[in-house]
Amino acid sequence: MHTRMIAALTLLAATLPASAHAAQFQAGADIFTGTGVAARYVGPGGNAQPSNRALGSIADGGFDTFDTFGFYNTGTGGLALNRQVELLSGNTYRFLDTFTNTTGAAIRTTVNFFGNLGSDGDELVSYAQGGLTVSCEDDGDGSCTGDAVLALVAGNNGLAQAAITPDRYNARFALDVAAGQSVSLLNFAFLARDEAGPLASDVAIARTTGQALMAAPRVDGLSAAQIATIVNFTVSAVPEPASWAMMLIGFGATGMMLRRRRPTRVALA
Amino acid sequence: MNDEQGGGAMRHVADRRAVLRNVAGLSILPLGAGLLSGCDGDGDANATATAAADDASLLADAKIPAATTCFTVAVLPDTQFYSRYATPEESSQFSRKYGSEPFAAQTQWIADNAAAYNIPFVIHLGDVVDQVGKPSQWQVADAAMKRLEAARIPYSVLAGNHDVVAAFEYRGPWDQGTGTDAQRWGPNEPYLQWFPTSRAATQATFRERDGSGFHEYHVFEAHGIRFMVMSLSWRISDAAIGWARDVIRRNPTLPVILSNHQLLNIDKDGISPLETDYGKMLWDRLIRDNDQIFMTLNGHHHGAARLTKINDFGNPVEEMVVDYQMDYQGGNALMRLYEFDLSANRIDVMSFSPWVVQKPKATLNQFDRALLTEPNEQFSIDINFKKRFAGFLRFRPVWSTTGAPILPVVKEKLLAGYVEPAVPVAVPPRDANDYPVAADTYAHWRPMAGKAGAIVAVGEALPDATGAFPMTRVPLAGPAQAGDVQWSDDRHHLSSCPASVRFLNTDKVTGRNSSFSTAMNAAVNNRSFWDGYTVEAFIKVDAGWTRENHRWGNILGRVGNRGNLPGFRGGDREASSVLFAISSLREIQWEVVPASNAALPQANWSGEIMADTWYHVAIVCDPATRETILYVEGAPVLRNVTGEVGMRSQSVNNPWIIGASWWNGARVDGFFGNIGEIRLVGRPLKPDQWLTARRA
Numbered sequence: 006m007h008t009r010m011i012a013a014l015t016l017l018a019a020t021l022p023a024s025a026h027a028a029q030f031q032a033g034a035d036i037f038t039g040t041g042v043a044a045r046y047v048g049p050g051g052n053a054q055p056s057n058r059a060l061g062s063i064a065d066g067g068f069d070t071f072d073t074f075g076f077y078n079t080g081t082g083g084l085a086l087n088r089q090v091e092l093l094s095g096n097t098y099r100f101l102d103t104f105t106n107t108t109g110a111a112i113r114t115t116v117n118f119f120g121n122l123g124s125d126g127d128e129l130v131s132y133a134q135g136g137l138t139v140s141c142e143d144d145g146d147g148s149c150t151g152d153a154v155l156a157l158v159a160g161n162n163g164l165a166q167a168a169i170t171p172d173r174y175n176a177r178f179a180l181d182v183a184a185g186q187s188v189s190l191l192n193f194a195f196l197a198r199d200e201a202g203p204l205a206s207d208v209a210i211a212r213t214t215g216q217a218l219m220a221a222p223r224v225d226g227l228s229a230a231q232i233a234t235i236v237n238f239t240v241s242a243v244p245e246p247a248s249w250a251m252m253l254i255g256f257g258a259t260g261m262m263l264r265r266r267r268p269t270r271v272a273l274a
Numbered sequence: 275m276n277d278e279q280g281g282g283a284m285r286h287v288a289d290r291r292a293v294l295r296n297v298a299g300l301s302i303l304p305l306g307a308g309l310l311s312g313c314d315g316d317g318d319a320n321a322t323a324t325a326a327a328d329d330a331s332l333l334a335d336a337k338i339p340a341a342t343t344c345f346t347v348a349v350l351p352d353t354q355f356y357s358r359y360a361t362p363e364e365s366s367q368f369s370r371k372y373g374s375e376p377f378a379a380q381t382q383w384i385a386d387n388a389a390a391y392n393i394p395f396v397i398h399l400g401d402v403v404d405q406v407g408k409p410s411q412w413q414v415a416d417a418a419m420k421r422l423e424a425a426r427i428p429y430s431v432l433a434g435n436h437d438v439v440a441a442f443e444y445r446g447p448w449d450q451g452t453g454t455d456a457q458r459w460g461p462n463e464p465y466l467q468w469f470p471t472s473r474a475a476t477q478a479t480f481r482e483r484d485g486s487g488f489h490e491y492h493v494f495e496a497h498g499i500r501f502m503v504m505s506l507s508w509r510i511s512d513a514a515i516g517w518a519r520d521v522i523r524r525n526p527t528l529p530v531i532l533s534n535h536q537l538l539n540i541d542k543d544g545i546s547p548l549e550t551d552y553g554k555m556l557w558d559r560l561i562r563d564n565d566q567i568f569m570t571l572n573g574h575h576h577g578a579a580r581l582t583k584i585n586d587f588g589n590p591v592e593e594m595v596v597d598y599q600m601d602y603q604g605g606n607a608l609m610r611l612y613e614f615d616l617s618a619n620r621i622d623v624m625s626f627s628p629w630v631v632q633k634p635k636a637t638l639n640q641f642d643r644a645l646l647t648e649p650n651e652q653f654s655i656d657i658n659f660k661k662r663f664a665g666f667l668r669f670r671p672v673w674s675t676t677g678a679p680i681l682p683v684v685k686e687k688l689l690a691g692y693v694e695p696a697v698p699v700a701v702p703p704r705d706a707n708d709y710p711v712a713a714d715t716y717a718h719w720r721p722m723a724g725k726a727g728a729i730v731a732v733g734e735a736l737p738d739a740t741g742a743f744p745m746t747r748v749p750l751a752g753p754a755q756a757g758d759v760q761w762s763d764d765r766h767h768l769s770s771c772p773a774s775v776r777f778l779n780t781d782k783v784t785g786r787n788s789s790f791s792t793a794m795n796a797a798v799n800n801r802s803f804w805d806g807y808t809v810e811a812f813i814k815v816d817a818g819w820t821r822e823n824h825r826w827g828n829i830l831g832r833v834g835n836r837g838n839l840p841g842f843r844g845g846d847r848e849a850s851s852v853l854f855a856i857s858s859l860r861e862i863q864w865e866v867v868p869a870s871n872a873a874l875p876q877a878n879w880s881g882e883i884m885a886d887t888w889y890h891v892a893i894v895c896d897p898a899t900r901e902t903i904l905y906v907e908g909a910p911v912l913r914n915v916t917g918e919v920g921m922r923s924q925s926v927n928n929p930w931i932i933g934a935s936w937w938n939g940a941r942v943d944g945f946f947g948n949i950g951e952i953r954l955v956g957r958p959l960k961p962d963q964w965l966t967a968r969r970a
Contacts, residue, residue: 055549057562057583072661073588121588126664172664173587 029210030153032096032196033067050077050086050102061090063098063194065123070152070196074120074174075100082114084182089231093223095214096153100192101227103234106182113181118159118192120174123152128172131208136160136237137215138167138174141203153198154207156215158222160191160237178237189234193218343674344615345392345496346681347531348384351573351597353377353415354404354436355604355881359912361410367912368603372637376607376629377418383628385425391611391680395479395494396422397503399573400434400535401599402465404881407439412468419469428477430492430505433465434535434574438508444536444552455486456511465507479503484517491521493528497616498672499659502528502566508535509552515559522564527667530566532556537572538595540579542887543767545650547581547593562586565665568657569621573597576884578625578650587665592655596625599881602641602909606630613681616671619658624681625651631692640695640961641909644688698961700908701968703770709965712808714956717743717798719790719932721773721950725761730775732756736790736932739953743798745790745932751941753786755779759933764948766812766888768966771951774812777933780946781823787944789934791833794927799832801956802869803920806897808959809864810890812950815856817886819946825858827945828935829891830952834928835938839872848938851875852921854893855935855943860885864893864904869920876918878904880911888950890966895919896958908961 034044039053039060046061053060059076066074075090075098084104093099106112122128124142129149132139136159144150159165159176167176182188195214197207222238224231356377359367368375384396398419403411422429435441439462442453451457460466471483471490479492488507493500502525504518522530537553540546549557553572561567562585569592580594598605607629613622625646633642646652660669703709706723718739730736736745747759762776780787792799811829830852837847844867853865857879865877883889883906892905902915932949934941953965961967 052584055547055581055583057557057585059584059588062588071588073584076588078586078588119586119588121665123661124664125658125661126668 028200029096029207030067030196030198030200032070032092032098032153033065034092035064035066035071036090036092036098037062037064045089045091047089048087050081050088061088061100063090063120066098066153066194066196068152068198069123070155070198071194072121072123074122074194075192076119077102077116078119079115079117081116082180083108083112084114084116084180089227091226093225096196097214097218097223098194098196099223100194101189101231101235102192103187103189103231104180104182105187106184109184111181111183113179115177115179116190118174118176118178118190120157120194122155122169122172122174124172126171128169130169132212132215133167133169135163135219136165136167136176137212137219138169139208139212139215140169141208141211149203149205149208152203153196154203154211156193156195156197156211156218158193158195158215158218161219161222162237162239164237180236187234188236189231190237191222191224191235192237193222341617341674341677342615342679343497343617343671343677344613344680345394346684347612347614348388348393348396349571349596349610349612350380350396350398351609352399352401352434352436352599352605353380353418354401354411354434355599355912356380356418356607357402357411357414358404358408359604360414361408363408363410364912372629372633374629374632375414375418376603376605376627377414378421379607379629379632380609381418381421385421385427387684388425388427391684392496393427393611394496395492395501395503396427396429397505397531397533397571398429398431399533399571399597400432400508401436401573401597402431402434402469404436406437406464409464412464416468423476426478428479428492428494430477430479430490430503430533431469431474432490432505432533432535433463433488433507435508437465439463441508444509444550444555446551447555450512454509454511455484455488455507455514458486458488460487482521484514486511486514489514489518491518493525496614497674498670499616499667500528502530503533504530504567505533506535506556510556518560519564522566526566528566529568529663529667530564532561532567532570534570534572536574537570538579538581538593539575540577540595544577545579545648547579547595549581550575553593557583561591565589567591568662570594571596576600578648580650580653580655589662589665590657592621592657594623600883600906600909604881604912606642608643608646611681611684613679614659615679616659617673619656621655621657622679622681623651623653623655624684626684626688628688631688638695640697642695643697644692644694645685700768700966702767703968706770706772708770708968710963710967710969712953712955712957712959712963714805715740716801716954716956717792717930718953719745719951720771721775722761723763723771723773726763726773728761729757730759730761736775743792743796743930745792745930748789748791748941750788753781753784754788758786758788762948764814764888765950766814766890768890769812769950770965770968771812774814774948774950775933776948777945778816780827780944782825782827782943783823785942787934787941789941789944790932792929794929796929797926798954799929800923800926801921801954802923803895803956804869804897805956806895806919806958807893807921808895808955808957808964809854809893809953810955810965811854811952812888812890812965813856813945814888814948814950815860815883815885816947819856819860819885821858821860824856824946826855826863826935826943827947828853828855828943829932829945829949830854831931831935832924832928833931833936834924835936836867836875838924839867839922841872842867842874844874850931850936851924853877853935856883856945862889862891862904862906864902866921868918869922870918872922876902876915878902878911878915880904880906885947888948890964892959892961892964894958898958905961908964908966 062076063074089101127143130140138157141149141154142152197210483490539548541548565587598608630644831850836851851867862880895902
């Protein structure tokens with residue numbers, strides 16, 4: 006197994022000129038809509054044919070961070086799926102997936118939110134607790150390289166069982182859906198990367214942002230009815246949009262502070 | 275090329291991220307340095323290498339060999355007509371005309387070049403023979419494949435629909451109880467006698483066959499990477515699917531090339547991929563959740579296309595179909611090489627014929643092509659092998675320190691000293707009359723445009739462009755209904771006539787058919803074509819065609835029993851003197867009673883044509899050579915007839931028929947599908963005078 010659970014961050018000497026690190030990269034509007042890619046997809050789940058590409062999946066995300074991410078690769082167990090996938094501000098992809106039981110009987114099933122990470126099998130996981138996983142691509146020497154650092158958030162109430170093996174993200178959810186009922190799963194993928202390459206600061210940003218999403222999932226733009234169907238987050242943790250605006254400012258400040266430090270490569274031992 | 279040398283050299287993949295790293299100026303040395311090598315050394319690669327070289331520290335790492343790490347897999351699509359028409363029963367057509375045979379030319383070329391071009395494995399896509407019950411065809415195939423065995427070049431083979439005794443098409447998920455390997459009786463299957471497990475086991479790469487003996491798998495190695503070839507015969511059973519899944523499960527780290535006879539089809543435009551129900555079944559039950567399967571190859575459907583699908587792991591699966599059997603000479607020995615360039619993260623595909631370049635120069639014509647360069651025949655697939663295999667394999671090839679791309683060398687050597695005949699470019703019509711008008715046109719029936727979907731009323735005219743001999747729809751007979759014939763705007767892309775006539779609901783079992791005829795006393799009824807002829811038709815067999823209900827459906831015929839012709843001594847005396855039909859095997863049949871000698875009919879046959887596909891058919895009888903040649907889509911098919919001239923008429927009161935035939939006083943064997951324009955010309959025409967050409 007090539008994924009390594011990392012306990013601590015070690016800062017290494019910088020190899021890049023400081024001027025190369027100007028800002029965070031901008032994640033791409035790479036959400037597959039059935040006919041192309043965009044910053045948002047709202048519509049049914051399933052796959053476009055003949056390519057079989059999953060509707061609402063992210064093709065790349067920028068810097069090859071994904072190789073198709075964010076779809077249910079083992080089906081939906083007879084539940085109808087509608088998706089609202091969008092790239093929010095701050096390099097955060099949000100997946101709101103609403104499963105509806107259109108049959109006349111209760112359905113108990115497990116769905117698998119899947120993503121192929123673009124690390125070629127070389128994945129470093131620096132944090133994995135509850136529903137938060139922070140990982141990056143291993144450069145072969147235990148440092149992040151290439152792809153953006155990821156904070157993958159699958160929920161905060163224990164419903165999600167998430168893992169990366171070896172570079173495939175799987176978040177399993179056991180669902181019990183009554184006849185006629187709809188439930189929703191909320192997933193996030195946050196990407197942090199300096200334009201010149203992933204730094205130790207990006208790992209820190211990813212972890213901080215991921216923990217913030219765990220504590221207070223971003224639901225800006227979602228209706229109260231949509232929010233009410235979410236089953237993998239505790240409802241009390243949902244902040245008001247205004248609160249999120251303040252938090253984003255906070256993340257930005259953190260990032261700026263980290264960028265002002267001497268640029269580093271990060272090694273995870 | 276010896277790519278195995280220097281196996282210990284350090285090397286990293288020149289993937290997209292490596293490019294980005296270099297653009298960003300990152301000093302991650304081995305990855306960036308990988309850009310220094312490449313397969314083709316083109317401008318982009320040089321530019322990138324130059325950019326990388328700007329980083330002095332990058333160049334300081336001298337462990338990166340500037341060599342290409344690659345190998346080539348040879349693929350033999352349907353060889354059925356090579357096997358068939360090399361036999362004495364079919365007049366040994368190849369050796370008689372060319373002094374050599376295409377199947378043997380293919381395998382001998384591989385045997386001669388496997389070492390030079392680093393070919394570790396050969397894949398045969400099935401339809402080894404055309405007629406399963408003809409041992410002589412198996413003998414041809416046997417001899418050809420023995421050339422590989424003698425050279426100790428391993429290969430996989432599989433049975434196509436022509437290689438099994440009962441070739442039932444797949445009709446849906448419910449159809450797994452009939453026509454699969456599970457319903458065959460092994461001792462009765464010639465494929466298992468000619469290519470038994472014991473023979474497969476002589477291949478160094480062979481690992482196992484399933485219980486039926488029809489499916490097998492191999493493992494070959496190249497540059498330290500082991501690949502599996504899963505070779506599945508026509509109509510796999512549920513049990514065999516289970517076997518295939520188990521094989522992959524037992525070999526969890528091997529990338530898998532899946533070879534089949536049928537999987538992907540080609541759409542009407544001849545380029546775009548078209549999924550088949552059988553292919554979808556294989557996708558759902560075998561491919562999509564086995565990440566190891568990264569490419570599929572199949573034949574069966576005539577032409578070439580490819581499709582990239584995304585599997586359950588978000589990874590691409592490259593599906594490719596190729597089959598040249600409907601090309602000149604049953605395929606003209608066209609075959610493929612797939613070069614796996616591990617350095618450049620690319621699979622390059624080359625389609626070529628090793629036989630064409632061996633043919634006597636005097637025999638070459640416009641249909642002889644040594645190299646196919648169309649986008650669906652010569653292309654590259656970007657595949658980052660490390661990334662693609664990451665889910666199941668640590669990709670660590672033995673990088674080569676010497677070596678260069680293979681296909682450019684193959685191309686150069688293949689074409690050395692060879693001058694390819696010019697190939698006319700097909701030009702779509704500019705308007706509804708964009709065709710060469712031919713002198714001696716006796717009739718040219720052109721369906722009416724602007725009436726698509728409308729019923730052709732009984733008595734309604736099918737116009738003749740000469741104005742002389744229009745046809746009309748004949749009165750309903752038997753179970754036929756008025757709605758059984760409609761005008762359509764569907765047409766062949768090279769026909770300038772923007773319409774066709776669609777024959778629906780035809781049924782041989784119930785005798786339901788509809789047709790058109792010329793008038794009694796029409797002078798064209800009495801033409802015998804003493805100076806030869808060119809008969810052209812555009813046709814499309816309906817997608818719902820079945821052998822039971824639609825075999826022997828006729829495009830064109832003549833009223834009257836052929837037995838009434840003076841001196842006729844042949845069989846089926848009640849049949850028409852012109853049988854232009856689709857056979858029970860979906861071949862085109864052109865059988866006429868010649869004018870120069872009416873004793874016996876003479877017949878041309880095509881290979882199998884596909885349903886739901888437009889074809890241009892031309893039959894050209896040249897009195898100078900006394901040869902009658904059947905052309906399908908411009909390519910002369912194999913069974914040419916030499917001997918007699920013309921088509922003997924009976925009388926001016928024996929009309930021509932479109933859409934059905936004649937049997938002893940009744941119209942029978944209706945056509946099922948679309949018929950476009952049909953032209954009768956009283957002399958041989960060259961291709962640039964056909965309806966597929968454009969007016970001057």
